Amino acid sequence: MTETESQTSEPAAYFQTAQDQPRLAYLYREANAGNKLPGLFWLSGFRSDMRGAKASFIDAVAEREGRACLRFDYSGHGESQGDFAQGAIGLWAQQALAVFRALAQGPQIVIGSSMGGWVALLLARALARLGEAERLAGMVLIAPAVDFTQELMWPKLPEAIREAIELHGQWQTPAAAFGESYPLTRRLFEDGRANALFGGEIRTFCPVEILQGMADPDVPWAHAMKLLEHLAADPATITLIKDGEHRLSRPQDLTALQKAIERIDAYSRPGFTGENL
Known part of the structure; x- marks a missing residue:
């Protein structure tokens, strides 16, 4: 569920949610004067960062179209401070909310x-509770790993590893098998259960576009269909890419991403009826 195609670019700026919290790295592109298009707000996946291929692609889209783009790294990820082992979905979602409210201006396409798809849905729920649902112009969710800790990860772990996590609080993945060693913590799984979204209706209060590869070994396409069923109250569309894998970073995948953004844009146009989707 990672993307590590980091690219060199402008230096990051930093934001703190509170004085005693880690500094979070972010990249912000301002909109051109008078540009009315929604900004683009990027949320990375588990152990991924804001300079990956898809994040860089949406920034390039924003630059061409003169719209704003905001990317950031969760604590323990990329260029942000913090210990990865102390992170969990609830903390990263809180950071996304704080960055969104402090730095993003006007309506946004998230x-x-x-994992960023899960964070996006938690962000939508938090904004709705704050009475700020109108800040979301729409969402594009790419291979959304909703509830992945208990739905996709925990069931695949051997019993011995699950016991080690429960007994010792964490298990260190072997670098040879995972590319680099990192901890799977009891906190990650317990917090994942506390922030689970499946089991009830999921609201975004905005249109949603889902892009899902049918050859994805990490997030099966049936998982994306399950999410679609839970989005019954909001306009939601899924695009299944038959030969697409998890990253969806090929040129044709990035084209599909841009088209999904364009479809979200169409919803905000005056007089939109849905006939052009």
Whole structure:
């Protein structure tokens, strides 16, 4: 569920949610004067960062179209401070909310990849509770790994590893098998259960576009269909890419991403009826 195609670019700025919290790295592109298009707000996946291929692509889209784009790294990820082992979905979602409210201006299209799709939905719920649902112009969810800790990860772990996590609080993945060693913590799984979204209706209060590869070994396409069923109250569309894998970073995948953004844009146009989708 990771994307590590980091690219060199402008230096990051930093934001703190509170004085005693880690500094979060972010990249912000301002909109051109008078541009009315919604901004693009990027949410990375598990152990991924804001300079990956898809994040860089949406920034390039924003630059061409003169719209704003905001990307950031969760604590323990990329260029942000913080210990990865102390992170969990609830904390990263709180950081997304704080960054969104403090730095993003006007309506936004939230684009979440893998775990970022789960974070995006938690962000939508938090904004609705704050009476700020109108800040979301729409969402594009790429291989959304909703509830992945208990739905996709925990069931695949051997019993011995699950016991080690429960007994010792964490298990260190072997670098040879996972590319680099990192901890799977009891906190991650317990917090994942506390922030689970499946089991009830999921509201975004905005249109949703889902892009899902049918050859994805990490997030099966049936998982994306399950999410679609839970989005019954909001306009939601899924695009299944038959040969698409988890990253969806090929040129044709990025084209599909841009088209999904364009469809979300269409919803905000005056006089939109849905006939052009």
